Amino acid sequence: xxxxxxxxxxxxxxxxxxxxxxxxxxxxxxxxxxxxxxxxxxxxxxxxxxxxxxxxxxxxxxxxxxxxxxxxxxxxxxxxxxxxxxxxxxxxxxxxxxxxxxxxxxxxxxxxxxxxxxxxxxxxxxxxxxxxxxxxxxxxxxxxxxxxxxxxxxxxxxxxxxxxxxxxxxxxxxxxxxxxxxxxxxxxxxxxxxxxxxxxxxxxxxxxxxxxxxxxxxxxxxxxxxxxxxxxxxxxxxxxxxxxxxxxxxxxxxxxxxxxxxxxxxxxxxxxxxxxxxxxxxxxxxxxxxxxxxxxxxxxxxxxxxxxxxxxxxxxxxxxxxxxxxxxxxxxxxxxxxxxxxxxxxxxxxxxxxxxxxxxxxxxxxxxxxxxxxxxxxxxxxxxxxxxxxxxxxxxxxxxxxxxxxxxxxxxxxxxxxxxxxxxxxxxxxxxxxxxxxxxxxxxxxxxxxxxxxxxxxxxxxxxxxxxxxxxxxxxxx
Amino acid sequence: xxxxxxxxxxxxxxxxxxxxxxxxxxxxxxxxxxxxxxxxxxxxxxxxxxxxxxxxxxxxxxxxxxxxxxxxxxxxxxxxxxxxxxxxxxxxxxxxxxxxxxxxxxxxxxxxxxxxxxx
Numbered sequence: 001x002x003x004x005x006x007x008x009x010x011x012x013x014x015x016x017x018x019x020x021x022x023x024x025x026x027x028x029x030x031x032x033x034x035x036x037x038x039x040x041x042x043x044x045x046x047x048x049x050x051x052x053x054x055x056x057x058x059x060x061x062x063x064x065x066x067x068x069x070x071x072x073x074x075x076x077x078x079x080x081x082x083x084x085x086x087x088x089x090x091x092x093x094x095x096x097x098x099x100x101x102x103x104x105x106x107x108x109x110x111x112x113x114x115x116x117x118x119x120x121x122x123x124x125x126x127x128x129x130x131x132x133x134x135x136x137x138x139x140x141x142x143x144x145x146x147x148x149x150x151x152x153x154x155x156x157x158x159x160x161x162x163x164x165x166x167x168x169x170x171x172x173x174x175x176x177x178x179x180x181x182x183x184x185x186x187x188x189x190x191x192x193x194x195x196x197x198x199x200x201x202x203x204x205x206x207x208x209x210x211x212x213x214x215x216x217x218x219x220x221x222x223x224x225x226x227x228x229x230x231x232x233x234x235x236x237x238x239x240x241x242x243x244x245x246x247x248x249x250x251x252x253x254x255x256x257x258x259x260x261x262x263x264x265x266x267x268x269x270x271x272x273x274x275x276x277x278x279x280x281x282x283x284x285x286x287x288x289x290x291x292x293x294x295x296x297x298x299x300x301x302x303x304x305x306x307x308x309x310x311x312x313x314x315x316x317x318x319x320x321x322x323x324x325x326x327x328x329x330x331x332x333x334x335x336x337x338x339x340x341x342x343x344x345x346x347x348x349x350x351x352x353x354x355x356x357x358x359x360x361x362x363x364x365x366x367x368x369x370x371x372x373x374x375x376x377x378x379x380x381x382x383x384x385x386x387x388x389x390x391x392x393x394x395x396x397x398x399x400x401x402x403x404x405x406x407x408x409x410x411x412x413x414x415x416x417x418x419x420x421x422x423x424x425x426x427x428x429x430x431x432x433x434x435x436x437x438x439x440x441x442x443x444x445x446x447x448x449x450x451x452x453x454x455x456x457x458x459x460x461x462x463x464x465x466x467x468x469x470x471x472x473x474x475x476x477x478x
Numbered sequence: 479x480x481x482x483x484x485x486x487x488x489x490x491x492x493x494x495x496x497x498x499x500x501x502x503x504x505x506x507x508x509x510x511x512x513x514x515x516x517x518x519x520x521x522x523x524x525x526x527x528x529x530x531x532x533x534x535x536x537x538x539x540x541x542x543x544x545x546x547x548x549x550x551x552x553x554x555x556x557x558x559x560x561x562x563x564x565x566x567x568x569x570x571x572x573x574x575x576x577x578x579x580x581x582x583x584x585x586x587x588x589x590x591x592x593x594x595x596x597x
Contacts, residue, residue, distance in 0.1 A: 018485065026489035034481040067481040073496040074482055074489075349488020462485045473487070 002045035003068070004080040005038065009416040011452060013459025019076055020455055023087070025351040025419040027458065028074060033059050033067045038076065045080045089407035090353065092360060094398055097153030099361040102375040103144055105136045105173055106165040107367050111199050111241055114232045115268060115295045115303050117376060118165070122298050122431050125366075125379035132368045132379040135170050140369040141177040143388040147371070148181075149188055151392060158185065162196035163364075163375045171207060178214055197221060197264070199233070200245035203252050212256040219262050220249055220287075224277035231270060232303070246285065253286045260288035262337060267294045267313060268303040274316040282335045289335035292317075296428045299442065310446040318453050325457045328468045342420070342454040343461075347472040351419035353406050358426055359385065359397060373400070373436075376427040383436075404437050411439045417451045569595045 007022040017030045019038070030038065036055050040046060046054065052064045059067075071077045107118065107125070117123065125132065145160070152158045160181055162174050178194055185192045195217030211218055222245060223229045230240025253261055263281045271277070274292065281287045294313065297304040305313065320336050327334035354360060358374035365371055366379035369388040377383035385400070386393035404426070412418045423429070424440035424447070432442060461468050484493045569575035575595050582588040 021489075024488055024492060025486075026492045027485040028489050029483040029485055031481045031483075063481075070479050070482050070496075074479075074492055076482075347486050349486050349491070351488075459485070 001079045002047050003041060003051065003072075003077050004045040005041045006075055006078045007416060008076055009452070009455070010038070011455045011459060013456045014463035016459065016463060018455070018459045020346075020416065021074065021076060022416045023351050023419055024075065025346075025349040026074065027346065027349075027455070027462075028076070029459070029462075033063055034071060034076075037064070037067050037071060041077055087407040087413055089405055091398075091401055091405065092353070094394060094401075095151065095153070095392070096360050097155050098148060098151040098158070098363060099155060100159040100161060100357065100363075101144060101148040102161045102163050102362065102364045102378070103136060103141060103177070104163050104165065104365060104367055104375055104378045105141065105167055105170040105177075106134060107132060107379065108134050108169055109164060109166040109199070110169065110201055110235065111166065112234055112236045112238075113266075114234070115266060115297060115301070117296050117427070117431065120297075121301065122296070124377065124383075124427075124430065130379065132366050132370075134367065136173055136365075136367040136369075138173050138176055140365075140367070140388060141173050142180055143369060144365045145177060145181045145184055147365075147388045147391065148192075149184055149190060152190065155190075157191045157193055159193045159195070161375075162194075164197070166202065167196045167198050168202040168207060171202070175210060178216070193217070195219070199241065200249050200252070201241060203245075203248040205251070205255075208252050208255050211252075212258055215258045217259045217261075218252065218256065219264050220245075220252075221266070222249070222263050222281065223265050223271075225280045225284075228271065228277060232266070232268065249285060262289045262291060262335075263287040265290060265292045267292055267305065269305050269309050270303065272312070274313065275320055278320055278336065287335060288333075289337040289340070291337040291341070294443070296425070296431050298431055307442075307445075310443060314446055314449045314453075317450060321453055321457055325460055328457075328461050329465045331465065331468060338450075339454060339457065342451070343458055343469075344472045345420055346454060346458045347469055352422040354401070354404060355422040355424050355426065359400050359404075363392070373426060377430075400436075408437070409439045411441060411444075415444065415448070417444075417448045420451055421447045 009020040009022065011018050011020065017035050019028050019030060020026075021028070033055075036058060037051060040051055040054055048065075048068055051068060052061055055064055068077070109116070109119065112119070114120065118125070148158050148160060160177075162177075164170075167174065174196070181192045181194075194214060196211075197219045198221070200220045200222065210216075221233075223231070223233055226240065226242040226246075229242040229245075233241045235241060263285075265277055265281070267274070277292075278290055281290045292313075294305050294310070295303055299306070317338065321339050324334040324336045324339045356362070356374075358364075358377075362374060363371050363385065364373065364375035364378035365388055368379065370379060370381075370384050371386040371388060371392055372378040372380060372383050373385065384393070385396050404423075406412055406418060406422045409418075409423045412421075412423055415421070423438075424443065426436040428440050429438045430436050432438070432440065458469075479493050479496070482493075484490045569578050571578065578595060579592060581591040
C-alpha cells in the first residue's frame with residue numbers, strides 16, 4: 001500500500017521545519033530525515049520500500065525506516081486512500097456544564113456608536129420597540145445566578161459577565177447581583193469570577209472603587225486615540241466620547257490593580273494604523289493588553305472591512321506580532337492579546353468542533369431573562385435556548401449543537417486552520433449570511449494568514465525561549 | 479521519537495501514546511486469570527474477537543467445520559442460549575428469542591432445526 005501525506009500545515013521558524021497536524025492540532029518539529037521523507041511524499045505517493053530506496057543515498061536505511069514509522073505514528077503520513085475521510089462528528093455530552101453566563105443587564109446605551117451590532121442597521125434584536133425590558137430586574141439577575149450555579153456541574157468556579165447596552169447604566173443591579181452571587185456560591189462551596197465590559201463613560205470614583213474591591217475584571221471598549229475613537233464612538237448628539245472616557249479610564253487603571261485591564265478595539269474600513277492605536281492604548285493610556293476585532297457588519301456597510309482591508313489589517317497585525325515575538329524572547333510582557341490568545345490555543349492543541357463556547361459552556365441572558373446562545377443573540381426569539389425561570393431548553397440546545405458541528409461545514413473540511421477557527425463567530429455568520437451554520441467565508445484568507453503567523457511565532461519561541469510557553473500550561477493561562 | 483520533536487502539549491500526548499510500553503504484562507488477558515489481579519493499576523484488556531464484539535468466524539475451525547473447536551457450538555448451545563454468552567454469539571432466551579430452541583429436543587440430534595435469527 002503506497003504512503004501519502006496526511007492533512008497538515010507546514011511552516012518554518014528559527015531555521016527549522018515544523019508541521020501543524022490537522023485535525024489533532026499537534027505541532028512537531030522535523031529533523032532532516034523527516035523533512036526529506038515529507039518532501040518525497042509531497043511529490044506523490046510512494047510505498048515504504050520505494051521511499052527508503054529513493055532516500056538511501058542520503059540517509060541510513062534503518063534511520064529511514066524509523067522515521068517513516070514515527071511519521072506514520074504521528075499521522076503526518078498515512079496509507080493512500082481514495083477520496084477524503086469524513087470528519088468525525090462527536091457531539092458534546094449533554095448537559096454540558098456551564099462555565100460562563102453573560103448577563104445583558106441593560107439594552108440602553110448612552111453612546112450611539114454608528115457600527116453597533118445591537119442598535120445599528122444590522123441589529124438582530126429590536127432594542128427600541130421590542131418586548132425586552134430596558135433594564136434587567138434584580139429578580140431576573142438573581143434567577144440567572146441560580147441558573148448559573150445550578151448548571152455549573154462539578155466546576156468549582158463559575159464566571160459571571162455583565163454586558164449591555166452600557167453595562168454601568170444598571171450599576172445598582174450589578175452591585176446587588178455580585179453580593180448575591182458571592183453568598184449563594186459560598187453556600188454551595190463554589191466561587192464566582194466576575195467581569196464586565198463598559199464604554200468607560202460612567203466610571204465614577206465610587207464605581208471604580210467597587211470594581212477594584214470586588215476584583216471585577218474590566219474590559220473597555222475603545223477604538224484608540226481621539227480622532228479614531230470619535231469617528232464612531234459618539235454620544236447621541238454626535239460629539240465624540242474620547243475626552244469623556246480617557247480621564248476616567250486613567251483613573252480606573254490607577255486605582256484598580258487587582259485584575260489586568262484590557263481594551264477591546266473594533267476595527268473598521270477606516271482604521272489604518274493599528275500600531276498607533278496599540279501604542280496609544282498601552283503606552284499613553286496604560287492598558288495591560290489590547291485586543292482587536294473587525295467590526296461585524298453586512299458587507300454593504302461603508303465601515304465594513306473589505307478584502308483589501310483585511311490584507312491591510314493582516315499586514316499590520318504581522319508587524320505588531322513581530323514585536324510581540326521580540327518581547328517574548330526577552331521574557332517581557334507585550335499586550336497584543338490577539339497573539340497571546342492564539343499562542344495559548346496552539347500550545348494547548350485546541351481542536352474545535354465549535355468556533356466558541358456559545359450555546360455550550362457559555363450562554364447569554366437578555367434583560368427579560370431569556371437564555372440565548374451568547375450576549376449577542378440575547379433577546380432574539382429565534383435564538384432562544386430557554387429562560388432563567390424555566391431553565392435551559394435542552395432540546396433547542398442539542399438541536400443547535402447538532403446543526404452547527406464542524407463536520408457539517410463542508411467549506412471547512414479542506415481547511416488546515418479549522419482546528420482553531422471552526423468556521424468563526426456565529427453572530428458574524430448570521431449577520432453576513434443569515435445563518436449561524438454558515439462558515440465566515442469572507443475572512444478565511446485572513447484566518448489562515450493570521451494562524452500561520454502565530455504558528456511561526458510559536459515555533460520561534462519554542463526554539464529560542466521555550467520557558468516563555470510555560471505560562472500557558474497553568475490553568476487560566478494569564 | 480528521534481526524528482520528530484513534539485513541541486506543543488497535544489504533540490506530547492501523541493508521543494506519549496506512541497512510546498513503546500515498558501511493562502511486558504501490559505495487554506495481557508486478565509479476564510480469565512485465577513487469583514488476585516496481577517495488574518491492579520490497569521484497566522482490563524479484552525481480547526479482540528471476544529463475544530463483546532460482533533465477530534462471526536469464531537464458530538468454525540480452520541477447516542470450516544466445528545469439530546475442531548474446543549467447545550463445538552452444537553454442544554454448548556443451550557448454555558449459551560440460556561445462562562451464559564460465551565464463547566459463541568447465540569440469541570438469548572431471556573429477552574430476544576424465547577422460542578429459539580423450541581424444536582430442538584436434543585441438541586446433538588436436532589440442531590439443524592434451529593433457524594437463523596436476525597436482530
